[in-house]
Amino acid sequence: MELKKTIALMGNPNVGKSTVFNALTGMKQHTGNWAGKTVETATGYFKSNSTTYEMTDLPGTYSLFTHSAEESVARDFLCFENSDKTVVVCSASCLERSLILALQCMEIKNDIIICVNLLDEAERMGYKIDLEKLSEILNVRVVGTVARNKKSLSNLIKNLNYKDTKSDFKIEYPKIIENAIKIIETTLENFDFNINKRFLSLRILEQNRSFLEKVKLQNGKSVMEISEIKASLSEALDYLKKEGLYENRISDFIASAVVKMAEITASEVISKTKSQYSKRTETADKILTHKFSGFGIMLLGLCLVFWITIYGANYLSNGLSFLFSYIEKFLESFFDFIKLPNLIKDIIIDGAFKVTSWVVSVMLPPMAIFFPLFTFLEDIGYLPRIAYNLDEPFNRCKSCGKQALTMCMGFGCNAAGVTGCRIIDSKRDRILAIITNSLVPCNGRFPAIIAIISMFLVTLGGFFGSLLEAFILTLVIMLSVAFTLISTKILSATLFKGTPSAFTLEMPPYRKPQILKILVRSLLDRTAFVLGRAVTVAVPAGIIIWLFANVKIGDLSLLAHISAFLDPVASLLGLDGVILLAFILGLPANEIVIPIIIMGYLSASSLTDLPSLNIMKDIFIQNGWTIKTAINFIIFCLFHWPCSTTLMTIKKETGSLKLAVFSALLPTLIGVLLCFFINLIF
Amino acid sequence: MKALNDLKVGEKAVVSEILTDGAMRRRFIDIGLIKGCLVKCVGISPFKNPKAYLIRGAVIAIRNGDCADIMVSGEVV
Ligand SMILES: Nc1nc2c(ncn2[C@@H]2O[C@H](COP(=O)(O)OP(=O)(O)O)[C@@H](O)[C@H]2O)c(=O)[nH]1
Numbered sequence: 001m002e003l004k005k006t007i008a009l010m011g012n013p014n015v016g017k018s019t020v021f022n023a024l025t026g027m028k029q030h031t032g033n034w035a036g037k038t039v040e041t042a043t044g045y046f047k048s049n050s051t052t053y054e055m056t057d058l059p060g061t062y063s064l065f066t067h068s069a070e071e072s073v074a075r076d077f078l079c080f081e082n083s084d085k086t087v088v089v090c091s092a093s094c095l096e097r098s099l100i101l102a103l104q105c106m107e108i109k110n111d112i113i114i115c116v117n118l119l120d121e122a123e124r125m126g127y128k129i130d131l132e133k134l135s136e137i138l139n140v141r142v143v144g145t146v147a148r149n150k151k152s153l154s155n156l157i158k159n160l161n162y163k164d165t166k167s168d169f170k171i172e173y174p175k176i177i178e179n180a181i182k183i184i185e186t187t188l189e190n191f192d193f194n195i196n197k198r199f200l201s202l203r204i205l206e207q208n209r210s211f212l213e214k215v216k217l218q219n220g221k222s223v224m225e226i227s228e229i230k231a232s233l234s235e236a237l238d239y240l241k242k243e244g245l246y247e248n249r250i251s252d253f254i255a256s257a258v259v260k261m262a263e264i265t266a267s268e269v270i271s272k273t274k275s276q277y278s279k280r281t282e283t284a285d286k287i288l289t290h291k292f293s294g295f296g297i298m299l300l301g302l303c304l305v306f307w308i309t310i311y312g313a314n315y316l317s318n319g320l321s322f323l324f325s326y327i328e329k330f331l332e333s334f335f336d337f338i339k340l341p342n343l344i345k346d347i348i349i350d351g352a353f354k355v356t357s358w359v360v361s362v363m364l365p366p367m368a369i370f371f372p373l374f375t376f377l378e379d380i381g382y383l384p385r386i387a388y389n390l391d392e393p394f395n396r397c398k399s400c401g402k403q404a405l406t407m408c409m410g411f412g413c414n415a416a417g418v419t420g421c422r423i424i425d426s427k428r429d430r431i432l433a434i435i436t437n438s439l440v441p442c443n444g445r446f447p448a449i450i451a452i453i454s455m456f457l458v459t460l461g462g463f464f465g466s467l468l469e470a471f472i473l474t475l476v477i478m479l480s481v482a483f484t485l486i487s488t489k490i491l492s493a494t495l496f497k498g499t500p501s502a503f504t505l506e507m508p509p510y511r512k513p514q515i516l517k518i519l520v521r522s523l524l525d526r527t528a529f530v531l532g533r534a535v536t537v538a539v540p541a542g543i544i545i546w547l548f549a550n551v552k553i554g555d556l557s558l559l560a561h562i563s564a565f566l567d568p569v570a571s572l573l574g575l576d577g578v579i580l581l582a583f584i585l586g587l588p589a590n591e592i593v594i595p596i597i598i599m600g601y602l603s604a605s606s607l608t609d610l611p612s613l614n615i616m617k618d619i620f621i622q623n624g625w626t627i628k629t630a631i632n633f634i635i636f637c638l639f640h641w642p643c644s645t646t647l648m649t650i651k652k653e654t655g656s657l658k659l660a661v662f663s664a665l666l667p668t669l670i671g672v673l674l675c676f677f678i679n680l681i682f
Numbered sequence: 683m684k685a686l687n688d689l690k691v692g693e694k695a696v697v698s699e700i701l702t703d704g705a706m707r708r709r710f711i712d713i714g715l716i717k718g719c720l721v722k723c724v725g726i727s728p729f730k731n732p733k734a735y736l737i738r739g740a741v742i743a744i745r746n747g748d749c750a751d752i753m754v755s756g757e758v759v
Contacts, residue, residue, distance in 0.1 A: 063712035094739040097714050255711045262714070263738075282724065285741075291728045388743050392729030395745060401732065425705070502706040502748035504713060507734060507741040 003051040007160065008077055010105055011089035012098050013060030014508050016117040019147040020089055021057040024157070028525065029057055040419070041073060048157050056083070059422075062097075064104045065208065065255070072210070078108055079195055080218050085160060089115045092122035092129055092144070093509065096266035103258050103265075106140060106169045107199050113141045113159050120146045121509060126273040134269045139169055148514065170198070173257045176243045177250075180205055180236040187232040193219050204233055206251035281509045285385070294389050299474060305377075307470035309370045310450055314466070316365035324357035350603070351546030352539045358595035359534040366447040367530055367591075372522040374412050374443075379513035383408050387505060397489035400429035400500045403436075407484055410440045411477075414646040417442075418653055426501035432488055434650055435663045438642035439484045439670070440477070444590040449476060449634050451594055455617045456630035480638050483670060530591070537589040544585065545596055549603030559600060573672060574632035574679035576624065583636065588644050593637070628682050632675045639671030686754050687733060687746040689723035695754035696720055702751040710752070714738040721754065 011017045018029040025044025042057045061071040064078070078086065086109050090098030095116065106112050116131060135142040141159050146152045173181070184201040193200060193215055203211050204223060216222040223229055237247055245253060287293050328349060335345045377383065387404035394401055402424050410417030417437040424430040441449060450473065458468045492498070548559040556564075563577025570580040578600035586593040598616060601623045620629075641647070641664040651660040689695055697719045700710060715721070715737055724741060725734035732745040 062709075065708060065712065096738045097740055100712065100714055252707070252711065252716075255708070256716045259711065259714050259716050259719075285725055285734070289725055289727055289734075294728045384743075388727050388732065388734065391727060391743070391745065392731045395731060395747075401743075401745065502702075502709070502745065504709060505732070505743040507743060509741075 005051055005053050005084040005160070006082075007053055007055045008081070008083040008086045009055060009057045009089065010074060010078065010086060010101065011060055012062055012091060012094075012101055014506065015060070015089045015091040015094075015098060016147040017057060017060060017089045020087075020115065020117065020145070020153065020156070021055060023147060023150045023153055024053075025055055028521065041077070049161050051161065053160065061101065063101060063255075064108075065211070072214075075211075076214060078105060079214070083109075083111075085111045085113060087113045087115050087156070087160075089117050092116045092118045093125050093127065095122075095127075095129060095270060096262055099262035099265055100259055103138075103171055103262055106138065107171060107202075108196050110168065113143065113156070114138070115156055116142060116144045117147050119144050119152075120148075121511070125278055125509075128271045128273065130269045130271070134265070137265055137268060171258055171261055173254065176240060176245060177205075177254060177257070180240050183236040183239065184229070184232050187228050190228070191226065193223065202254055204229065205236060206254055207233075207247075208251070278509075284510055285507070288382070288385050289388055294385075298386060298389060299478075301377075302477060303470050303474045305370070305373045306450075306473045307467055308373060309366050309446070310454070310469050310473070311463075311466045312369045313365035313447070313450070316368070317361055320361035320365065321357070324361055328353060328357070346550075347543055347546055351542040351599075353542070355542030355545070355592065355595045355599055356534055356538040358598060359538045359591050360531065362451060362594065363444075363447040363591040364527065364530055364534070366450055367443050368523060368527050370443055370446055371412065371526045372518050375518045375522050376513050376515070379511065379518060381508050381510045384505060384507045388507060391505075393485055394488070395500070397485050398492040398498075398500050399432050399488045400424050400426065400503055401505055402503055403429065403433040403488070405505075406433050406437060407440055407481070410437045410442060412443055414438045414440075414442045414642050415649040418646060418649045421653065424501075425503070428496050428498045429500055431654060431659060432491055432496055434653060435491065435659065435666060436484050436487050438646055438663065439487060439639065439667055440480045441638055442590070442643075442646075444643065445637055446473075448590065448594045448637050449473065452630050452633050452637075455620065456625070456627055476634060476638065483639065487666060487670065533589050534591065538592050538595065541585050541588075541592050541596060542599065545599045546603065549600065557603070559603065563600070572679065573636065573675035574628055575636065575675065576629075578623070579629075579633060579636075583640055586643075587641065590637075590643055628678070632678055635674050635678065636671045639667040639674065641668050683753050683755055686721065686735070686744070686749040686752040689721070689733070689735075689754065691723050691726055691733075694720060694722040696756055697752060698755040699753040700751070701753065702748075706748065713740070713742060715752070 009017055009021055021027065021042065021044060022029055025046050027042065027044040029042050041059065044055050044057070046053050046055065056077065058074040058077055059071065061074045063071075064075040077083075086105060088098075088102040088105050090102055102112070102114050114134070116129060116134070119129070122129060129144070131142045131144050141162070143155045143159050144152075145156055172178070181198060181201045184204055185197050188197045188201060195215065200215070200223070203215075212223050224233075237250075240250065241247070288297060331349055331353065332345075335349070340348075383405060386408055387401060390404045391401040394403055403421075405423065406417050406420045408417075409420045414437055417440075418434050421430050421433045421437070424433055450469065453469050453472050453476075454465070457472055458465050460468060492500075545559070548562060549557050551558045553561060559578075559581075562581055566577035566580045570576050573580075578597055582593045582596040582600065585596055598619060601619050642650075647660050647664060650663050651657055654660065683698065684695075686695075686697070697715060697717055699717065700707060700715070702710060710716075719737065722736040723733055724736050727733070727743070731747075732743045734741050734743045736742075
């Protein structure tokens with residue numbers, strides 16, 4: 001008979017949980033070297049020994065008792081879902097800290113497996129860990145793994161298969177706490193709350209409101225409303241007070257006991273030898289977070305990333321547009337051959353196909369190159385260093401330092417950045433970070449900005465041209481960061497008054513990125529994703545714009561009517577009706593803005609041939625573009641409404657339509673004002 | 683007696699008292715920052731805030747203002 005077992009995966013942030021999860025289930029959870037990137041739970045399946053395992057990857061957490069949204073998800077899962085086994089992934093290079101969480105978990109569940117991951121890193125740091133001894137001390141199954149190496153996980157699977165006599169582990173608290181526990185636990189004997197009684201007693205003792213609320217929700221009855229329990233609590237509190245332990249320090253006292261136990265356990269199983277490895281991380285940190293070289297390297301690095309993106313994308317673009325012109329010719333003769341009516345042929349080729357081919361040939365290449373580079377920086381562990389360097393400016397703007405992290409994620413994808421804001425505990429700080437996230441351009445907006453820069457701002461070709469383009473793009477990014485800071489500052493002085501909550505930012509050791517994996521994953525997954533979006537968004541958009549251009553009302557096409565309608569507003573902003581229409585139609589995906597503009601211009605003129613990419617610029621100029629238009633376009637591209645996916649994510653994350661609308665209005669307002677003034681002055 | 687943020691880069695000390703209250707106090711305890719814990723200041727960010735500390739094997743950045751209420755004592759070499 002086939003067995004089914006459920007497994008929960010717990011652990012501190014950044015210990016390799018997602019890597020373990022992916023290796024076992026074959027799924028593709030986001031991995032990256034910084035604390036806080038797994039914010040959503042994921043579930044996957046795998047089979048071994050005719051047992052099907054359902055594994056849930058929980059958000060990383062330092063403890064079961066902290067208050068951020070994603071951390072309570074992990075705790076609630078552990079307490080209230082009946083998983084068969086719980087794997088607590090620990091970091092071998094930081095075992096002492098990892099054990100704090102492991103011990104807390106062991107207090108609730110008696111089916112724990114401790115998975116000591118990152119053994120390779122620990123070894124390089126000069127730590128040797130006696131896994132057997134650890135298992136002995138804690139009376140629990142312990143396996144050592146190097147999650148990047150799939151083979152090392154076989155041991156974990158083997159341990160999952162074992163049937164266990166449940167271990168009976170207890171953290172020994174100081175005598176007075178033990179006595180107090182006993183008082184409450186005895187009373188609890190008469191009730192069933194579906195949860196470990198000793199654990200519940202401790203929470204009652206420290207009067208952990210948020211947890212007891214959850215217990216109430218789960219059981220439909222409130223623990224603290226039962227008079228016997230209330231009585232035993234005050235008896236216990238009285239007792240502790242007599243012993244000199246005051247109510248407000250009980251929770252500390254209990255927590256400290258767990259930390260001390262972790263400390264003692266770790267010191268018994270770790271032996272340290274000398275190693276140069278930590279020295280090297282230290283040296284790297286000295287350089288990368290130094291007053292001068294820190295910022296220098298950050299800006300140069302950004303510039304370099306953009307340069308590689310631009311230079312590489314150029315080649316790819318040319319190749320792809322060459323390919324598409326062939327496909328177009330082929331399609332055309334094919335449609336002629338099957339005698340497709342002209343109207344339909346035009347809709348398909350001039351509408352759907354052209355827009356799609358531009359999206360793919362112009363927009364896709366920069367994305368396909370930028371994304372792996374971004375992932376590379378993420379994997380190496382550079383993101384937390386950026387946040388560290390930029391923290392003080394964010395502090396001055398009264399925002400949480402983790403906002404720098406979520407802002408960085410926004411460069412990859414604004415929707416992901418918004419979801420990532422869950423790592424910020426305080427509601428106010430989180431909303432600030434969410435609202436301002438789309439002020440930095442995402443992967444989908446870079447190509448449009450790059451295209452316009454290379455057409456209008458840098459006339460130089462070749463090596464130096466692309467270098468200059470990268471430089472300008474870096475300036476554009478600095479502008480967007482500046483506006484993120486300014487808006488944060490203004491918002492926190494007006495609508496969202498308050499002080500930023502305190503936070504701790506973990507800076508993990510640098511890790512060697514898995515280059516091959518990054519390449520394969522971002523090229524395959526990312527490209528597939530963008531292609532999919534291109535087809536689902538560009539095809540209908542292409543058809544709509546073709547219809548707009550070809551359906552005539554009176555003498556003029558619908559497109560001419562619409563753009564004439566938008567023109568007065570657009571010209572105030574130094575743009576034109578077609579551009580504004582393109583931004584509006586680009587709501588589902590920013591990648592299609594430029595292709596739509598070209599389509600709009602083309603269909604209005606009598607050009608019939610598909611122009612090569614090189615003469616795109618001529619089309620723009622014929623339609624009245626100047627350098628001013630180009631600059632305004634870039635500004636508006638930076639600051640306008642976020643794409644619909646991002647907006648929906650904001651609505652979901654904040655639970656408020658008002659905030660979603662506000663997040664659309666804020667960047668739009670900035671863009672409109674900037675464009676308006678630039679238009680006025682120049 | 684000095685506060686954690688008074689440590690200079692390279693200095694070590696032992697936590698003697700945590701005066702922070704509320705959620706942040708809990709957060710400090712959860713990363714193992716309790717009375718008696720050995721900490722070392724390992725870095726300072728370009729704008730002098732935050733600083734990075736080695737706490738139980740992990741490098742963690744904390745803003746100066748946030749750890750002004752963590753008292754430390756005794757330079758341990
Ligand atoms: N050297 C090494 N790196 C690892 C190991 N396991 C995970 N990593 C890396 O550690 C980082 C964090 O892993 P991830 O799975 O994203 O951590 P999570 O936050 O716990 O889900 C990633 O860059 C992984 O590639 C390991 O055993 N050895």
